[in-house]
Amino acid sequence: MAAVKPSDYTNQVTVTDEVAEFSADVMEEITSHLEKYPPDRSRSALIPLLFLIQRERGYIDNPGVNFLAKFLNLEVTDVWETATFYSMFNMHRVGRHHIQICKTLSCKIMGEPDITDHICGKLGIKPGETTPDGKFTVSLVECLGSCGTAPMMQIGFDYHEDLTLDKVDRILSECE
Amino acid sequence: MEIRAIGCEPLQLRRVLVENGHTLKVYRDMDGYTSLKKALGMTPAEIIETVKTSALRGRGGAGFPTGMKWSFVPKDSPKPKYVVCNADESEPGTFKDRYLLERDPHALIEGMVIAGWALGAATGYIYYRGEYNYLIDVMDAALAEAREAGLLGRNILGSGFDMDIFTHTGAGAYICGEETALLSSLEGFRGHPRMKPPFPALEGLYACPTVVNNVETLTAVPEIIEMGAEAWRDLGTEKSGGTKLWSVSGHVKKPGVYELPMGYADMEKFIMEDCGGMLREDKKLKAVIPGGSSVYIMNTGQILGKNVTMDYEGLVAAGSSVGSGGFIVMDERVDIMESTRNLTQFYKHESCGWCTPCREGTDWLVKIFDRIAAGGGRPEDAQVMLDLCDNMEGRSHCPLADAAAWPIQSAIQRFPEDFKKWLWNKTDNVEQKELTVNA
Numbered sequence: 303m304a305a306v307k308p309s310d311y312t313n314q315v316t317v318t319d320e321v322a323e324f325s326a327d328v329m330e331e332i333t334s335h336l337e338k339y340p341p342d343r344s345r346s347a348l349i350p351l352l353f354l355i356q357r358e359r360g361y362i363d364n365p366g367v368n369f370l371a372k373f374l375n376l377e378v379t380d381v382w383e384t385a386t387f388y389s390m391f392n393m394h395r396v397g398r399h400h401i402q403i404c405k406t407l408s409c410k411i412m413g414e415p416d417i418t419d420h421i422c423g424k425l426g427i428k429p430g431e432t433t434p435d436g437k438f439t440v441s442l443v444e445c446l447g448s449c450g451t452a453p454m455m456q457i458g459f460d461y462h463e464d465l466t467l468d469k470v471d472r473i474l475s476e477c478e
Numbered sequence: 479m480e481i482r483a484i485g486c487e488p489l490q491l492r493r494v495l496v497e498n499g500h501t502l503k504v505y506r507d508m509d510g511y512t513s514l515k516k517a518l519g520m521t522p523a524e525i526i527e528t529v530k531t532s533a534l535r536g537r538g539g540a541g542f543p544t545g546m547k548w549s550f551v552p553k554d555s556p557k558p559k560y561v562v563c564n565a566d567e568s569e570p571g572t573f574k575d576r577y578l579l580e581r582d583p584h585a586l587i588e589g590m591v592i593a594g595w596a597l598g599a600a601t602g603y604i605y606y607r608g609e610y611n612y613l614i615d616v617m618d619a620a621l622a623e624a625r626e627a628g629l630l631g632r633n634i635l636g637s638g639f640d641m642d643i644f645t646h647t648g649a650g651a652y653i654c655g656e657e658t659a660l661l662s663s664l665e666g667f668r669g670h671p672r673m674k675p676p677f678p679a680l681e682g683l684y685a686c687p688t689v690v691n692n693v694e695t696l697t698a699v700p701e702i703i704e705m706g707a708e709a710w711r712d713l714g715t716e717k718s719g720g721t722k723l724w725s726v727s728g729h730v731k732k733p734g735v736y737e738l739p740m741g742y743a744d745m746e747k748f749i750m751e752d753c754g755g756m757l758r759e760d761k762k763l764k765a766v767i768p769g770g771s772s773v774y775i776m777n778t779g780q781i782l783g784k785n786v787t788m789d790y791e792g793l794v795a796a797g798s799s800v801g802s803g804g805f806i807v808m809d810e811r812v813d814i815m816e817s818t819r820n821l822t823q824f825y826k827h828e829s830c831g832w833c834t835p836c837r838e839g840t841d842w843l844v845k846i847f848d849r850i851a852a853g854g855g856r857p858e859d860a861q862v863m864l865d866l867c868d869n870m871e872g873r874s875h876c877p878l879a880d881a882a883a884w885p886i887q888s889a890i891q892r893f894p895e896d897f898k899k900w901l902w903n904k905t906d907n908v909e910q911k912e913l914t915v916n917a
Contacts (some may be wrong), residue, residue, distance in 0.1 A: 387669060445824065447573045449804070
């Protein structure tokens with residue numbers, strides 16, 4: 303099977319009126335985000351809630367966006383407008399482990415190219431692609447604020463710093 | 479990685495260096511929240527005057543005097559006021575705030591409550607960059623501890639002053655470190671910078687008076703209140719008060735976060751002794767970017783034997799600036815054409831797309847750099863890039879276009895050999911303007 307590229311998804315976008323539904327626990331968590339902001343400024347909760355949609359649904363999908371529009375009393379396009387601006391929101395499904403390797407200057411000069419080659423070689427994919435089994439996605443990203451411990455990568459929300467090839471092997475083998 | 483103070487007692491790093499510094503107990507054991515008590519006994523005007531006298535300048539990169547920023551907030555406005563902490567640390571080379579947020583959250587809370595009291599703000603937000611999501615739990619726990627102890631919420635320490643602070647997350651956009659873009663993002667919009675004026679002090683969050691300060695700026699406030707404005711200022715120089723955190727990365731033996739008094743002498747000693755010297759002893763120093771990727775790159779002729787002092791004035795005199803204190807050291811293995819290309823790719827990716835000169839300019843620059851790197855350099859390329867930079871600098875709502883232009887202008891001027899070899903040795907006729915830096 304070949305690696306999955308982002309372009310493989312572009313023909314699969316279907317516009318739907320379906321609205322995502324969440325369990326009572328998740329709804330409680332969603333509602334709790336509104337408490338931080340003035341009552342007439344609920345749009346402020348949009349970015350934190352988009353993270354929640356991504357966590358619950360794997361990526362920012364159409365029913366999830368419809369839900370947020372309804373919940374925050376926004377237009378569907380308002381939600382898409384914000385969501386598409388930010389690089390941490392995935393507009394298509396990514397692997398269970400999203401490996402993001404920092405490629406900016408400090409990491410670049412401290413060995414990022416070797417780390418990237420090693421990971422991509424091991425997984426048999428290029429940056430931006432997902433392994434056929436849906437386990438790993440590899441992305442090259444801009445500075446993650448870990449320059450003193452370069453090279454580094456982030457998997458999900460976890461930072462992995464001072465990387466060596468051995469350390470990378472160990473980290474990948476611990477991913478289930 | 480090293481975390482230590484040189485040339486002064488650890489001040490900002492005091493609790494970062496101790497175990498469990500993030501807990502209220504340790505924070506209090508180390509005189510935490512005594513400044514807040516002291517501040518609540520002062521008038522707001524006295525606090526603003528104290529911060530002014532301390533010569534504290536914004537630690538996020540622009541270096542604007544903090545006390546002056548605070549004084550712009552109207553005292554008689556009927557609107558609610560806000561204190562926003564900019565924890566969107568994303569300037570390449572900068573990672574100091576991460577350690578403050580992780581290991582000393584109460585210092586930030588204390589600084590924000592003091593700012594709230596001085597400005598009459600009842601609400602504060604801490605805007606984290608999305609990638610620092612894992613640090614938010616640390617802060618939420620600290621906020622809960624502070625609320626529980628009556629240091630936050632209603633009637634703080636029995637003073638009658640109410641204030642609460644909340645964490646908020648961005649989602650991966652460098653531009654949101656620009657204060658007006660941050661506010662747009664905090665309101666749930668795309669992170670587009672706004673036209674100034676109006677400045678946030680008059681119309682910021684929800685069109686209400688708002689002060690946006692960097693983490694390190696706000697954590698300095700309790701120290702200033704505690705030791706007094708003059709004593710804190712005198713740690714540094716007359717115009718650059720106090721101490722500064724430097725994030726050191728690249729080809730040195732001991733990268734890390736270093737706290738130095740402003741005016742520390744000198745940069746060569748800092749690199750060669752304090753940071754352990756060059757990572758590989760057989761490789762010579764080639765370049766330093768002293769203040770995050772957006773400042774002018776320096777060559778060895780500007781550093782070695784020049785006794786460069788590390789403060790706002792000293793670095794400007796040496797031909798660069800303090801910026802965010804993201805100190806990137808490069809040895810002779812680095813090709814400055816390639817390193818500048820890397821940073822230009824960063825700015826292209828992070829340009830928000832609002833202003834044409836920045837959106838199109840960074841894109842063209844990357845295309846030219848990519849062609850050069852692929853072996854297709856042309857003799858006129860250096861001039862074309864400088865002309866493009868001229869058409870970006872000062873021609874956008876926010877300084878991102880300037881930040882993209884400066885590394886290129888300084889790299890071409892200060893490392894001509896690295897460009898010549900890619901451009902067929904014909905860059906002699908390039909017209910270069912004088913590089914000027916704002917203090």
